Amino acid sequence: MDNQLSKKVDGKQLAREILETLKPRISVLKKKKIIPTLAVIQVGNDTGSESYIRMKRKAAKKIGAAVIVKHFPNSVFFQEMAEAIHRFNANGDVHGIIIQRPLPPMLQTDAFNTAVDFRKDIDGFRAKSTFRPPIALAIFHILRTVYQLQNVTTHLKSKHIVILGRGETAGKPIAEMFTDKKIAFLQCHSQTTNMHEFTQEADIIISCVGKQRVVIKDMIKEGAVLIGVGIERDQKGKLHGDYDEEEIQEKASFYTPTPGGIGPINVAYLMSNLVTAAEDVIQ
Structure with a gap:
């Protein structure tokens, strides 16, 4: 890469562009006396949950x-x-329902996902949901931006893709969308041995672990694309991603920062699904 620093993906700017496209659609809805309304069910006072709810309100x-x-x-x-x-x-005035994760251990059940009306399941967590999970949509938006292709699916079929993590809010729905699009990938998790052997061959690494420095410089190849989904807060409340940005930027061609990377785009696509759900009411 001739020692050229990699390009940081500006998630905030991409999110602003997505939100801007929703405004005309909302204007049409408001003329019909419909305000797209999201209901969030929150349990406890998890700091990360509070932050994401603030982002959704904003x-x-x-x-x-x-x-x-x-x-x-x-x-x-x-x-x-x-x-x-x-x-x-x-x-009838509520168009989307989400259950904010994480939930306490005794409430971690798929029963809540299936209890949400499929017409309001804008998180896309129900089996065969009519909505794509926003986190997966955000991943593909970033990849379209990185490769400057509106239809990036064919291009991705020639890439070595590694997904780290298989949690229900990130790794699992992202993997399912790749599967739906018939794009091959390798999924690593806590039981995977010699994970670095797989990441060193990857053109694209999507890390959904939520642990600092789970990806280090020696684990990636020159020119790889790094997308960080997992987040962890330290004792002072500061957000950290799965890799140290200063460390990996010499090798990665593109990477998402934390904060300001995948998070705002994820929220923007949640809003997009919400508007679609509201539009479905009048169709």
Whole structure:
């Protein structure tokens, strides 16, 4: 790469562009007395959850949508959560419902995903959901930007792609979208041995672990594209990604920063799904 520093993907700018495209669609909805409204069910006071909810409120405000947050303590019972979902399902003024992760261990069940009305499942967590998960849409938006291709699928079929992590909110839905598009990839996780042997061959690494320095300079090849999805907060509340940006930028051709990388794009696509859900009401 002739010692040229890699290009940092500006997730905030990409998110602004996505949100801008939603404004005309919302104007049409408002003429029909419809305001796209997202209901968020939150349990506890996880710092990361609080941050993401603030991002959702901010994005919604920019485009003229609304956000309702139903906040439960960690001691909430399963039945109370289920009843809240049922009420939002029945509310015609609510167009999208998300259950903010993480949840306490005793509430970590797929039952909540299936309880959400499929027409309001804008996180795309239900099996055979009509909505693509925003995190997966964000990954493909970044790859289209990096390779400067509107239809990037064919191009990706010639690339070596490695996904690190298989969690329900990132690694799993991202892998499912690659599978749906018939794009080959390798998925590594905590039980994978000699992971560096796979990452050193990868043209694209999508890291969804949420642990500092899970990807280090020696694990990537010259010119690789690095997309960091996983985040971790230190004791001072500072956000960290899965790799040290200063360390990897000498080898990576493109990389996403933390914060300001995948997060804003993820939220923008959540808003896009919300607007689509609201439009479906009048069709």
